[in-house]
Amino acid sequence: MTKVSININGEKYSEDVEDRTLLVHFIRDHARLRGTHIGCDTGHCGACTVLLNDRPVKSCQILAVQADGESVETVESLEGSDGKLSIEQEAFRDHFAMQCGYCTSGFLMMTHHLIREYPELSREEIREKLHGNYCMCTGYQQIVDAVQDAQKKFNEKK
Numbered sequence: 001m002t003k004v005s006i007n008i009n010g011e012k013y014s015e016d017v018e019d020r021t022l023l024v025h026f027i028r029d030h031a032r033l034r035g036t037h038i039g040c041d042t043g044h045c046g047a048c049t050v051l052l053n054d055r056p057v058k059s060c061q062i063l064a065v066q067a068d069g070e071s072v073e074t075v076e077s078l079e080g081s082d083g084k085l086s087i088e089q090e091a092f093r094d095h096f097a098m099q100c101g102y103c104t105s106g107f108l109m110m111t112h113h114l115i116r117e118y119p120e121l122s123r124e125e126i127r128e129k130l131h132g133n134y135c136m137c138t139g140y141q142q143i144v145d146a147v148q149d150a151q152k153k154f155n156e157k158k
């Protein structure tokens, strides 16, 4: 067992964990933040995407011990303290960019990252940047619409 401390959404979580514990399991089972999903466990689907020190990562591909002392943001960080939805969440709602919702937290965290890092992404580039996130329901069109809308609203707010 190894003591691991990770700052998740501004709160410090410290636990003794087995060395093989994945970051996604630390987030879901130790921090009890269940918005981050496990779709495949093999690094393909992107349902487990979170931000690690502001960079998107697939949390099923990282050990919790590798994130010791680092900062993680999960989908729970998006909603404001007043319960107001974030720009990304509103865009996904407004464009019907989810059906079962299993993939959605991963897409939201990617969107959160993309609209801050790349203010002028074309539809083609959005598709390219989202190639590591799978959705079995929507056909992606509405997801690209939502990312474009979130990007526009984020740029207008700057």
Ligand code: FES
Pocket: 037, 038, 039, 040, 041, 042, 043, 044, 045, 046, 047, 048, 049, 058, 059, 060, 061
């Ligand atoms: S659960 Fe991590 S990529 Fe699918």
Ligand code: FES
Pocket: 097, 098, 099, 100, 101, 102, 103, 104, 134, 135, 136, 137, 138
């Ligand atoms: S909304 Fe069902 S997998 Fe994307």
